[in-house]
Amino acid sequence: MLIAQLSDPHVRPHGALYQGVVDSNAMFAAAIGQVNGLDPKPDLVLLSGDLVDKGEGDEYAMLRRLLAALEVPCLVIPGNHDDRDAFRRAFADHAYLPASGPFNYVVTDRGAVRIVALDVTLPDLHHGAVDEAGARWLDAALAAEPERPTIVMMHQPPFESGVPYLDAYLCRDGSRLAEIVSRHRCVERIVCGHVHRFMQLRFGGTMLCTAPSTTTAIALRLRPDAKPASYVEPPAMLLHHWRPEVGLLTHFMPIGTFPGPYPFA
Numbered sequence: 542m543l544i545a546q547l548s549d550p551h552v553r554p555h556g557a558l559y560q561g562v563v564d565s566n567a568m569f570a571a572a573i574g575q576v577n578g579l580d581p582k583p584d585l586v587l588l589s590g591d592l593v594d595k596g597e598g599d600e601y602a603m604l605r606r607l608l609a610a611l612e613v614p615c616l617v618i619p620g621n622h623d624d625r626d627a628f629r630r631a632f633a634d635h636a637y638l639p640a641s642g643p644f645n646y647v648v649t650d651r652g653a654v655r656i657v658a659l660d661v662t663l664p665d666l667h668h669g670a671v672d673e674a675g676a677r678w679l680d681a682a683l684a685a686e687p688e689r690p691t692i693v694m695m696h697q698p699p700f701e702s703g704v705p706y707l708d709a710y711l712c713r714d715g716s717r718l719a720e721i722v723s724r725h726r727c728v729e730r731i732v733c734g735h736v737h738r739f740m741q742l743r744f745g746g747t748m749l750c751t752a753p754s755t756t757t758a759i760a761l762r763l764r765p766d767a768k769p770a771s772y773v774e775p776p777a778m779l780l781h782h783w784r785p786e787v788g789l790l791t792h793f794m795p796i797g798t799f800p801g802p803y804p805f806a
């Protein structure tokens with residue numbers, strides 16, 4: 542099973558630039574084009590939040606126009622830049638999404654890997670949290686199929702990155718999440734968005750990685766007094782490849798066209 546992960550496209554209304562700097566819509570279209578061009582084509586695309594920038598209806602309309610070109614089914618979660626109600630309206634045709642409340646769901650019918658989405662966003666706030674209800678839901682969801690290889694998807698990552706302006710808006714109560722995940726060995730990976738960078742670490746006895754954004758990157762600055770900034774680094778995506786004999790292998794893949802192919806010997 543091959544699963545592409547695109548994150549944080551921050552789609553804007555037609556003609557508007559993201560942060561006044563880049564055409565995030567064109568960048569997301571390029572990401573979609575790259576997914577469509579993969580051979581073999583992925584079975585599934587995960588969109589890990591901040592699908593639009595300001596949660597506005599015309600942004601969601603543009604998002605759906607862009608997603609119409611995607612030739613692979615996708616699963617979506619909101620991020621802190623999404624608006625819960627507008628998001629729900631925009632994806633009313635996505636039957637796996639719950640009709641109310643947080644966007645927690647389990648999808649089991651797309652291949653060998655089960656996708657468990659945990660909505661850690663808090664309306665109108667940029668940080669996230671694993672509350673007790675979410676934790677109980679996750680525990681029960683994971684217990685339903687204890688042997689099933691599983692990806693847990695959430696938006697804000699539950700760890701301190703060392704980048705101060707990111708850590709102000711992380712997912713709080715990470716220890717609550719770690720305790721649950723550590724009891725469910727089926728969790729092959731926790732995947733997040735939000736930080737607009739690739740990071741990986743051990744968490745709750747499993748592996749956790751964050752996806753880069755399809756648009757700008759948040760600056761990698763590790764001094765405690767660092768000032769927030771972003772850069773137009775090469776956008777990228779992740780490709781999670783499940784093979785039973787290997788496990789879940791994650792590729793980091795820049796988005797764009799690059800010189801080559803050249804002979805390799």
Ligand SMILES: [Fe+2]
Pocket residue numbers: 549551590591620622735736737
């Ligand atoms: Fe974002």
